[in-house]
Amino acid sequence: MTFSIVGRCAETGQLGIAISSSSIAVGARCPWLRAGVGAVASQNITLPALGPQILDELAGGLAAQTAMDRALARNGYSQYRQVAVVDAQGHTAVFSGSQALGSHHALAGEQCVAAGNLLADVGVITAMVGAFERSEGCLAARLLSALQAGQGAGGEAGAVHSAALSVVDDLTWPIVDLRVDWAEQNPIGQLQELWLAYEPQLQDYLTRALNPTLAPRYGVPGDE
Template identity: 55%
Template structure:
C-alpha cells in the first residue's frame, strides 16, 4: 500500500525521498533523510525506527547495500519490512521481506532506488527509476516528483492513494524540503506537486533566514518566519 523512491543528486549532493500511500501521513512514518549521509524508506508493515538505524549505519561508514544487508540479517521482524537506501556515495539498495504485502517489487538505478507493495503492476518501480533518470539537470525535488507521477501513471498501488510526501536534505542539518499531504480524498500526488511549486521559489530564502537573516528577504513583519 506504498510506493516510493529514494535518491541522490550526483550534481548537487542533495538526498531525498518521494513517497505515496493509501495510508494516512505516510511521509511522517516512512521517509528519512540526513544531509551528507543518505535517504531511506522503511515501508510495508512499517517500523519507523529502521530509518534512523539505517542512516546511522551509513554515517558510521557502511555502504547502503551493507547497511540494508546488515539490517536484513539482524532485525528479527524484517520479514514484514520493505527497505530502500541510498548513501551520499556508492550504490543504492533494496530489501523486501517474505511477508511484504500483495504484489511487491523494487528497482535500483544509478543514483536511486524505488520500491512498492500492494501494487497494480510490477513495473511501477521501474517506471519511477526511469522517470527520475530522464532529466538530471532538474532540481532533485522535481525529479522526485517526476518519479512519483510516473509511479501513478504506471498503475500505482491497488487501493486509492490518500497521502504523499516529499523530503530533501541539502547542506544544512534540517530538510530544505519537507512537504506532506497527510490525507486527502482527492489526488495527493497532484496536490503535493502544487505544494512543491509553491515552495520552490521560497526554498533558498528560508535557508538564508536561518543562516544570515540580515541578508534574507523579509515580508517586513517582525518575527516573520
C-alpha cells in the same frame, strides 16, 4: 500500500525521497534522511526505527547493503519489511521481504532506487526508475516526476491518501520537507502544488535561517 523513489543528485550531492501511500501520514513514518550520509525509505509493514539505524550504520562507514542487512537482522521480522537505501555516494541497496503485501517490486537505477507494495502492476516501479533517470532539473522536481510516473503507470491497487517529499543538502535540516497527510483524492497532485508554491521561496527560507540580516521581508503585519 506504498510506493517510493529514493534518489541522489550527482551534481549537488543532495539526497531525497518522494513517497505515497494509501495509509495516513506516510511522511511521518517512512522517509528518513541525513545530509552527507544517506536516505532510507522504510515501508510495507513499517518499522520506523530502521531508518535511523541504517543511517547510523552508513555514518559509521558501512556500505549501503551491509548497513541495511545489519539493521534488518537486528530487529527481526524482516520478512514483513520493504526498505530502499541510497548513500551519500549514490550506492544503493533494496530489500523486499517474503511477506511484502500484494504485488510488490523494487528496482535500483542510476543513483536511485524505487520500491512499492500492493501495486496495481509491478511496472509501476520500472516506470519510476526510468522517469528519474530521464528527468532534468533539481532533485525535488526529479523525485516528483518519478512519483507521478508511478501513479501514471497504475500506482497502488487501491486509493492513495498521503504523499511526502523530503530533500537534504549540506545542512542539518531538510531544505524541502513537504507532506500531504490525508487527502480523499490525488495527494500526489496536491504535493506537486505544494512544491510549486514552495520552490520560489526555498532560498529565502535558507537565507533567513543562516543570515537574517540578508533576509527579504517576511510579508507579515509589522514587517516594515
